[in-house]
Amino acid sequence: METSLTIFHNLKTIVTQIFSSLKLKDRDYPKGRKPILTNTEAVTCVILKQRQNIATKKSLWEIVEAPLSYNRFVVALNRTTTYLARIITAILQWLGQDARLLKFTDSTDVPVCLNKNGKSHRTMEGLAAWSKTGKGWFYGLKLHLTSDVSGKVLALKLTTDVAHGGASEHEKVSHRVGDRPRSFADAGRDSLSGPKIALRFRHFLPPFDRWLPDPLSRVHRRPLA
8 A cells, every 4th residue: 555644654664563573464364466455554554543533434544545445444444453452462561561569440431422323333232332430321331441650551451341330340450460459449449448548558649638538638647568
């Protein structure tokens, strides 16, 4: 695929290096005619769409001027799921090697369509579900994400859990990144040990004073055991 976009070529160079490091195949079938859109180019297109906040795949197809039909272009992008999962896993493992001591876990809603279209939605059927947050009902998934105090993303998971913000999923994500007592979560995710953990570390994080309830904010600060 030929394109004069500088950002596309820069991203493609990075993606090519990642494919080489992880020993991923640029072509699903080594023999035969070379595909019009290789795996490297397809992954680059997906990253370009998110990087430049391109609204739709149709707009992306028009911008990169892919030399294939729109339907085949979408099929090629959908095939990148496996490669993107491998790349994200490798990046998370690399970031986790020098993660900071304190870690934070929270979840956010990921709607896949408008509420009025939830009953007739077909694209994410079987994966998405109706869930409720403080903002109201939505049809989609929940993203559980853990990061350290410096902002490095260490683990993530998509679920449809609607009970208490996905407490069980929080446990699974937290255990991937280190010791349980070093992970922070909100009350919906960790109603028993969350406040205790917050109190234990709160002298490291002064901004927590305005997040804790008044009775907790007056608790004597104790040194770490």
